[in-house]
Amino acid sequence: MGIIQNIKKNIIAKAMDKRKAANPFNPEYSDNFQLPPDAAEDQNNSHYFSVHDLKSRQSLYMRLALRGGSAPTEVWFVYRDGDGTVYMNERDHISKGESIPAAVECVEGGKKLRFTYTGPVKKGRLTDKGYVPDGNSGDTMVELDGNFSGLTDTFEFSRHMATEPVARALSREKFTKEFRAALSEHHQVHYEQSGTVTGSLKLGNREIVFDKLPAFRDHSYGKRDWNYFDRYVWLVGLLENGDFIHNSLIRYPAVTEIQAGFYKTGGKTLCVKNCTSMDELPVTGGVPEKFSYTVAYEDGSVRRVSCSLDFTVPFVFGGGTYFVNEGVSDFTVDGIKGRGITEFAFNADSSRWTRK
Template sequence: MKLKQILKKKLMLGILKSSNRKNPFNIDKADNFQLLDSAGENMTDSHYFSAHNQSGESFFFRYAKRSNDTIEVWFCLKNSDGAIYVNNQELFQSKHCPASVKCITAGQSINLTFTGNVVLTQKGENDVLSLDKTSIPVKCEAHFQASMPPFDFTTGLDPTYIAEALSKERWTKTFWNNLRTNRQVHYEQAGVIELTIEMNNQKQVIVFSAMRDHSFGYRDWNYMNRHIWLMVIFEDGEILNLNMVDYPHMRNLMTGYQSVNGIHTSLKANSNLKELGKDGHVPETVIAPLTINQQEVELCGQREFAIDFSFEQGKYHIFEGVGTYTMNNRRGRGILEFGFNSDISRWK
């Protein structure tokens, strides 16, 4: 590392530590945050739940309120027989939204509901789902119960990794402005989801190991170049999370953590966006070398299916993949999320 970068890293590390001391994470405030319609352009309050079990069943749900009086809803359920159902409308006016998320006890329990229409799907090229035309009414209620403390990305990650990534960028006026603007509160928490669903004149209760993700603040999807999110729930209850994000002002941000028995440990990615999924879809196989507790391991993900979600009138696409994982002969299930700006020239 060159002397200039060493000095920049040291300075940035001091800035990050000072900011974390002044702005400690508060789960009560975060879980009870309410986004106002007058909050300003590109403000979002997003609740995301991802749930999986070792029987091959998966469920993910997103409830994202925007500051323009609209709510975005994702609903996806994969049954044990392999059938995959998704909602065929994503964006709703707030007063007509068929879904809800309600905090019961901060840091402990959340209820979510969805009463609307879903459709069956078929796998196409790169396992991306296409939607059937016949709508199926569904009523869903789910309860999330935490099993570990929350992990806050701002205060929980090892700031050394963030400082190193930021030290590689050019510190211009634009850099500092974008760093201040693109700020969010973002945290995750492991738990259990009990899902009760009524569909096709049948009522079913499914229990999953789960992860919830809550973020709120400024989000301009078209500002992002690319991103990757890998999330694994292992059979033994361990959680692993890896994020790689490419912003114009921050091209090399890679963060992640491991949660074991409620203890969160930052991890280091030994790969980058140039090496993982650069073809505009979720790769069939993802291999990500990592360093955890000074030990090198290899995380391997295998795609089952993916759904294409578009943002900003198609300017940014998220392919939400579901699949299986292995690491050190251990198995798990989870999410393989790959996001791409529609301007291919902005990809690495």
């Protein structure tokens, strides 16, 4: 790092630390956040719940993203049973005025939330070529009632992430008026938490009971312009020993690559110092079947992570300008097994995927 960049990094770090001290995170407020009635279409309030049974290989995730103005609500429901059958909702954009099949309720801020989905889903299957929708199957009615209980503290990235790696990434860019404006305009609250889910899933004539299955949740609100992203990688694993690993790699027009993340173990939170770049991972427009990466943490520890894809579901946003590939993968972190999400998302303009 050159002298000028180091000076810029120190200035940015001081400003970030000052902002963190002046704006402590309030999980009670954030878990109860609602979009104001006059919110613009690019305003987003998104809850995401992800449940994974490491033994039976069941996985479930649900996303509810409310948008301002006349923008449609974004809803995901995906369930993979122990036999490899996948059920998912066919309509993931719900127009204003239509009934929304999903709901999220804050029971106790920062600790307990309830999430539900009631509606039709389509069935598919896993093959050696991945997930294949069953075009001959009709709708299956689903009733999901899940109760999330947090086991760790919430981790809000703009407050709890280590300052140095973010300041380092920002210091590489030209510190112009437009650059500062872009950072401010696209800032959003984003936090995650691991825990357990208890509840039930009525799937046609079957009822599946969840009893304290490993889970995590994600909540974000603020501006969300899908076309502003060049691409990103979101990797979240729940490990068999109770540890929780997260890594995010994000590329915007204003920033070449932001690396963020944490590792929660034994009541401690280790923040990412640096990790494998997104340009060193396979760039295919989808989720790689197998890949590995390395993460260094602030305490000096290093962890090596391998992921093996089970299945992936594609989602399209921004009127076809952005594609999110939601993968469910098996994780191995220094020999410890786990399961979780490998989400690889790309702008429709492939020229924006790589930048040196």
